[in-house]
Amino acid sequence: xxxxxxxxxxxxxxxxxxxxxxxxxxxxxxxxxxxxxxxxxxxxxxxxxxxxxxxxxxxxxxxxxxxxxxxxxxxxxxxxxxxxxxxxxxxxxxxxxxxxxxxxxxxxxxxxxx
Numbered sequence: 001x002x003x004x005x006x007x008x009x010x011x012x013x014x015x016x017x018x019x020x021x022x023x024x025x026x027x028x029x030x031x032x033x034x035x036x037x038x039x040x041x042x043x044x045x046x047x048x049x050x051x052x053x054x055x056x057x058x059x060x061x062x063x064x065x066x067x068x069x070x071x072x073x074x075x076x077x078x079x080x081x082x083x084x085x086x087x088x089x090x091x092x093x094x095x096x097x098x099x100x101x102x103x104x105x106x107x108x109x110x111x112x113x114x
Contacts, residue, residue, distance in 0.1 A: 006054060006057065009042070009043075009046070009054065009057075009058055010057055010058060010061045011061075012042055012058075013038065013039050013042040013043070013057075013058035013059070013061040013062040013065070014061045014062065014064060014065040015065060016038040016039070016041065016042045016062055016065065017034070017035045017038045017039065017061065017062030017063060017064065017065025017066040017067075017068075017069070018065040018066065018068060018069045018078070019038070019065075019069075019078075019082055020034045020035070020037065020038040020062075020066060020097065021034050021035060021038070021065060021066030021067070021068070021069030021070055022069050022078070022079045022082035022083050022097060023082070023083065023090060023095050023096050023097030023098070024066065024069070024070055024095060025094060025095075025096070026094060027070055028067055028070050028071070030070065030094070030095070031063075031066040031067045031069065031070040032063060032066070032067075033095075034066050034095065035059075035062045035063030035064070035065065035066030035067065036059060036062070036063060038062040038065070038066060039058050039059030039060070039061065039062030039063060040059060042058050042062060043055040043058040043059060046058065082097060082098070083096075083097070083098070083099075084098070084099055085098050085099070086098055086099050086100070086101045089101070
């Protein structure tokens, strides 16, 4: 059961890293911070129980997911969806995930050209 839990949590962290990594517009170097952040968020339950190995695996999986998102094409459907959705809008410096609810996705379509 522990192995199944480890694989399941690793896959969840990988998906979280890919999702948060879509807001990165600066390549692989810019993918590290969102990946670490996604991994820390996904690892909160295991950090509470002080399972440091599992937490490190989850953070590593999220960084890998974020880097994979940075390497994927801007035409990727999941990446496009994460960049144009309006339910979760995060903007911190050059990082931007989603669009403001009062703006349309076409207002931000030039963002990927930067």
